[in-house]
Amino acid sequence: xxxxxxxxxxxxxxxxxxxxxxxxxxxxxxxxxxxxxxxxxxxxxxxxxxxxxxxxxxxxxxxxxxxxxxxxxxxxxxxxxxxxxxxxxxxxxxxxxxxxxxxxxxxxxxxxxxxxxxxxxxxxxxxxxxxxxxxxxxxxxxxxxxxxxxxxxxxxxxxxxxxxxxxxxxxxxxxxxxxxxxxxxxxxxxxxxxxxxxxxx
Amino acid sequence: xxxxxxxxxxxxxxxxxxxxxxxxxxxxxxxxxxxxxxxxxxxxxxxxxxxxxxxxxxxxxxxxxxxxxxxxxxxxxxxxxxxxxxxxxxxxxxxxxxxxxxxxxxxxxxxxxxxxxxxxxxxxxxxxxxxxxxxxxxxxxxxxxxxxxxxxxxxxxxxxxxxxxxxxxxxxxxxxxxxxxxxxxxxxxxxxxxxxxxxxxxxxxxxxxxxxxxxxxxxxxxxxxxxxxxxxxxxxxxxxxxxxxxxxxxxxxxxxxxxxxxxxxxxxxxxxxxxxxxxxxxxxxxxxxxxxxxxxxxxxxxxxxxxxxxxxxxxxxxxxxxxxxxxxxxxxxxxxxxxxxxxxxxxxxxxx
Ligand SMILES: [Zn+2]
Numbered sequence: 001x002x003x004x005x006x007x008x009x010x011x012x013x014x015x016x017x018x019x020x021x022x023x024x025x026x027x028x029x030x031x032x033x034x035x036x037x038x039x040x041x042x043x044x045x046x047x048x049x050x051x052x053x054x055x056x057x058x059x060x061x062x063x064x065x066x067x068x069x070x071x072x073x074x075x076x077x078x079x080x081x082x083x084x085x086x087x088x089x090x091x092x093x094x095x096x097x098x099x100x101x102x103x104x105x106x107x108x109x110x111x112x113x114x115x116x117x118x119x120x121x122x123x124x125x126x127x128x129x130x131x132x133x134x135x136x137x138x139x140x141x142x143x144x145x146x147x148x149x150x151x152x153x154x155x156x157x158x159x160x161x162x163x164x165x166x167x168x169x170x171x172x173x174x175x176x177x178x179x180x181x182x183x184x185x186x187x188x189x190x191x192x193x194x195x196x197x198x199x200x201x
Numbered sequence: 202x203x204x205x206x207x208x209x210x211x212x213x214x215x216x217x218x219x220x221x222x223x224x225x226x227x228x229x230x231x232x233x234x235x236x237x238x239x240x241x242x243x244x245x246x247x248x249x250x251x252x253x254x255x256x257x258x259x260x261x262x263x264x265x266x267x268x269x270x271x272x273x274x275x276x277x278x279x280x281x282x283x284x285x286x287x288x289x290x291x292x293x294x295x296x297x298x299x300x301x302x303x304x305x306x307x308x309x310x311x312x313x314x315x316x317x318x319x320x321x322x323x324x325x326x327x328x329x330x331x332x333x334x335x336x337x338x339x340x341x342x343x344x345x346x347x348x349x350x351x352x353x354x355x356x357x358x359x360x361x362x363x364x365x366x367x368x369x370x371x372x373x374x375x376x377x378x379x380x381x382x383x384x385x386x387x388x389x390x391x392x393x394x395x396x397x398x399x400x401x402x403x404x405x406x407x408x409x410x411x412x413x414x415x416x417x418x419x420x421x422x423x424x425x426x427x428x429x430x431x432x433x434x435x436x437x438x439x440x441x442x443x444x445x446x447x448x449x450x451x452x453x454x455x456x457x458x459x460x461x462x463x464x465x466x467x468x469x470x471x472x473x474x475x476x477x478x479x480x481x482x483x484x485x486x487x488x489x490x491x492x493x494x495x496x497x498x499x500x501x502x503x504x505x506x507x508x509x510x511x512x513x514x515x516x517x518x519x520x521x522x523x524x525x526x527x528x529x530x531x532x533x534x535x536x537x538x539x540x541x542x543x544x545x546x547x548x549x550x551x552x553x
Contacts, residue, residue: 114363114366114368119366120380148355148362152384159379159383
């Protein structure tokens, strides 16, 4: 496609890098933005700049946070002996929405997937083991997506945590096999997290 | 009893509008090259297995200058008539209906109308590499055992990840056997399921294959069939762990059912080198009919057999005994294609 302006072309190219956005949609979005007033557009770009400069991750659980330690990890009302392992922060949000879980989290930042070049060393796994080593955590709930990669990662974690005195369970799979937590409705997910099944290696 | 009694195709490949009536047993579609015999075979393949045998890109099966094709088939299955409709429009989705009710998931149709198609390219089962023979076994077992198909797909995906892990080790200059073990412990039960099922299949078709061969060749010939697999002696976990070093050096997994082969032998040598073309064709047909007998034994219904252009390169005696076999009770409905009508005498001929 030929663009009348390089500035526009550059913006389109950036939009097209986003998941699920093709060149056509990217052009529509860019044209939409330049039609709005300048003030609004600058506000939009400011929030993107802030996202780049100020976003931080919790030192403990790796959830997105505005502080060193996130609200969940620093809350007195959360049970610190119960830890839920998830793939990414969307899963934290989905489980929080159920209002059925009162423990803390650990965000892996992905699942083991060699085809995508993701080995265990690229995930937040060592910090998980360090957290368990301290001894306060009594129960680990594996809430990974029911995909082959999610299962492999759950299997890996349960092996690594075997030497420690923790109970390992997996959320009950009322969730369709191959399904993602994010898409499970709140009732299903809430039920899944309250009725866990012991994880056998 | 399973057979197709009526086929109606519109805008499908070379055919604009064609209707054909079939008989429950042997049918011979006759006509010159290029008159669309194979396309009718493919239409039946679509109706039974929801896809083309020859070209997986549906849009390319639409007749030139048209934008859709429609296939209708009337099948008799255990005394019930089943009307199957398959429609595809350019840019749209496949639509499959049974007795006017559309399937939500097209795959649910597979298994209702079992079918075996043999095309000239299937000569590769005898003359090609081991992958062709594994495909032959896998496609049979997938029609009779849903767990087999799921296990095989899982196995393939696990193997892909295992191979990717090996490449990742190489790239990062690391090695961690516990990561391979992570895959191997998940692969082991899948490997065992697929292997055991293949052995079951092999043991079942072995005597059938030999009998069919003699029936077509009219004599004994030094043919043999063997199934080669390291898992006859050793468990997957042990075999895989022995090969860690080799896998690392080669960058792919050298243990597993993806290395198994069903060897076809003539005089204890590979049939692809040592058997004549007529003998190779006889081997293939004997295998096909054994496959049909296996499916029948498993699901209690004789698959429809589509044989595209098989009489080529078979001498007269073998042709005659093959026809005799195809007319026997061993097989159900058979639909063949030919350029010459001569080999058939009293059969149901469909001239295009
Ligand atoms: Zn935190």
